[in-house]
Structure formats: C-alpha cells, structure tokens
Amino acid sequence: MEPILELEEVWAAYPGGRGAALKGASLSLSPQELGLLVGPNGAGKTTILEVLLGFVPYRGRARTFGLEVRAHRAEVRKRIGYLPQELFFPPDAPCRTLDLVLMGRFGQLRPWQRLPREERKRALSALERFGLAERADWPIGHLSGGQQRKALLARAMAKGAEILLLDEPFASLDPQARLDLAQAILDLKDEGLTILAVVHEEELLARADRAFLVREGKTQPLPQKVRLAEIWAEVQPCGR
C-alpha cells in the first residue's frame, strides 16, 4: 500500500537554532496505521511532526497524501489534525469549547463567508462523541486537561482530518484520563484514521503498527511487540 505519510532523509533546522534538529530522518506510515515516535527529549520527535505540518523548513522529502509538504502546505494542513505538545488553555483563554472545534474549519472559509450551519452541527456532534456536548459553551480553559485533549480530537474530527499528529497527548494527565484518552485515540484508529504520536507512555504501544526510535535527529524502526522499558534501557546508556 502507498504510504500516506513519508519522510525520506529529512534534514531540518529551526531558524536561529543551534544545528540541525533532524539529520536524515526517515519513516513511513500506511493509511489507517498507528505509528509511534519514542526517544529522549530533544531528539527531534516534535520536529518530525512540525515538518509534516510545514511549520519547519527542511531538506529531503516529506510527503503526506503523496504531496510534498513544502509545496502544498495549505492543502496538507486541511487534512491533518494536530495536538500540540503541552497545550493547556488557561482559565482566562478567550475561547469556548465549541469555538475551538469550529476553528479547525476557519482556514477553509473565505473571510466574508458566513459559517455554514452544517459546520456547527458537525462540531456539536464531534463534541458529543467525546462526551463534551454539554460543555460546548464552557470556556475551554475551564475543562480538565483530559477534556481539553478530547476537545482537540473533536476539532480534528469536525475538520475532517485523515491524519492525526499527536505530540505527547498523555503529558500531565492523571492515569484515568490517560486511559480514557488512549481509548478515544484507538477508536479513531479503528475508524480508519492514520495516527502518528509522540509518546513516553505504554498506553498505545500494544496497538501500534510501527514504532520508531528517534535519537539525535535520526530515526530507527523498532521491532513490533517492543516495550518502552526495553527502549529506554537501550537509550539511557548512550546518555543525554
């Protein structure tokens, strides 16, 4: 099957950053697969997601849906849902839950175009799916961390995303919220979404189709049925 998401010898550096964050990273994911990126902090995991979204300039080939990201940023972003790392809205964030979900579609509307009613219905049903319909009018910052993550998943659903990029989705969540969120992510995989997630936890590992160790800007495919403890045992002696 043709990969839906592919990096080939990708080098990337942040403007003004000290050196390259990616040094020839390669990976690919077929449609409906769950891929995981594991590795120490600062290894380049987030950069891989940001390259796929066209946030970071790169050399090499980065393709999603068969399109080179650097040449088709707008088109690619329309079809990707993204959970940024450590994004928690403060209580005074000027945004309601429903508005956050609707925001995912704003880029596809002309400035003078009114928001179609179907969009609102679609957003509400996405929130309902994650048990947040009753909190649609709540300020997003008044939701718990796990609920905020689910609202971002609902946003990706309402947007019609075909690929989900999740950057440490379980960070700062309690064990129960982690389990709930993992189940929500796996349900989305079962419905046919392709998911690439940066994780430090075991929750998704058992169901992953592929896993990659990211270290010093390079990627290395990991064997299936690997446990994170084994990966860390391999990584730690190299020391970072």
Added chain:
Amino acid sequence: MWALILPSLLSALLSGATSGLLGSCALRLRLSALGYAMAHAAFAGAALAFWLGLPPLVLSFLFALAVAALLGPVADYTGLPADAVLAILFPLTMALGFLFIALSPSQALTSPALTLFWGSLLGVGWSDVLVLGAVLAASAGFLILFRREVWATLVERRLAEEAGIPAKPILWALLFLIGATVVGSLRLVGGLLIYALLFLPASAASQLTLELRQQFFLAPALGALSGLTGFGLSFWADLPVGTSIALTACGLFLLFSFLSPRRKLRLEEAHRA
C-alpha cells in the same frame, strides 16, 4: 479657539479608540514589550526627523516598524529570547531619540522638541487627525473582515496555522497597524506615554470580560473615554495632555480592576481552596 483645539480633540478621541482596539490584540499576543519598544522607536524616528528638519510622520513610522522587523532576525542571530532583544532595542531607541534632540542644540528645549516627549494640545494638526482616522478605519475594517482569522491567531497561533490560517501575515498586519497608531498619536500623547494608551484601556477591558468580541468594543470605548477625559483635564487644568490621558487611563484601569468579576472569581476560588 475651537478651530485651534478641534484637531487635538478629535485626535484624542481617535487615538484612544484605535489604541484600545489594537491594544486588545497586542495584550492577547503578549506583545506589551514590543509595543513599548515600538513607541520609543517612533519617538527616536520623530526626533531624527526633528533634527533633520523633515516631517516626523514617515521617519517615526519607519523606526517603529523597523523595531518589529528587526526583532525576529536579531533574536535568531544572537540566539537571545525576544524579550531580551526588546530590552536591548528599548534603550537603544530611547538613547537615539535623546541623541537626535541633543544634536539640534538650538531647538533642544523648545516647545516642539518637548512635544515629542509628553505631547501637546497645540502640536496636533489635521494631518494627524487624518492619519488616525485612516488607521482606525483600516483597523476596524481589518478586524471585521478577518475576524475569524485574527481571533484564531490570538487564541493559539499553532492551531490557527494548522487550520490553514496565515497567522504570520495576520501578525504582521497587526504590527503594522499598531505602528501606524503609535505614530499618529505621537504628537498628541508623546513618545514617553503613548504606551499607556495602547495597553491600559485594553487591560481595563480585559478585567471586565473574557470575551474577545466584547473586549473589542469595550477597549476602544475606554480608550476614547481616556483620550477625551485626559484632553478635558489638560485643557481646563493646564496640564500636559499626554500625562493627563495616561493618568486617566490608569485611573480607569484601577477602577475596573477593583470592579472586575474575574478578580472576584479568583478571590472566591482562593477562598474555597
């Protein structure tokens, strides 16, 4: 007499309204340090124009925008965080402003030179009113037409970009309008105090409501109120107009902070905890 003070009165109204409107964006984007540096860069540009005997509008605008444009490249080149770069640019532009005024010794302490520091009722002309009117119209038009895009950029820039919204051009357009507001207000309020008008009405509005849409109405109203009240104070009590406007804006902020439902909520939460 009205013919003499009418441009100042209208400038106070327009400057307050525009500053309030754009100040809400700047506050949300946490650009207070940038606004501060831009205001003082505009002061330096006007001082240079004063020294060279040129009209101040263009040079102060270029200086203000140059600060915004330099921020990213200088931060990248030096590897310093943006606020550290602004901490360098701020004294640099202030020092340049003082230097340019000092270099024109025959005029250094004349009324037009001092106007650049703390503004003047009589230093304002119809050209300033026109600039401020145009900036207010452009700002309001921009915020109405691109309301969704601006809102998304203000809420979370990465999510806005992921949604396909051109967050960077939106940010640049806002900076351009802020620069134009600073420049248009310079002669009335002065380079040292324009910052107050840009942030205090927006801060006062943010004390009353979390809704950005409501802040976009409330902040310009409070800015216009600060401008007009400050103007009145200056006129009747013979005080410097920039000082009067800044003090009025401070007073409104303190009043609304005291009345703030957000503050009461925080106190209740602390009490419960």
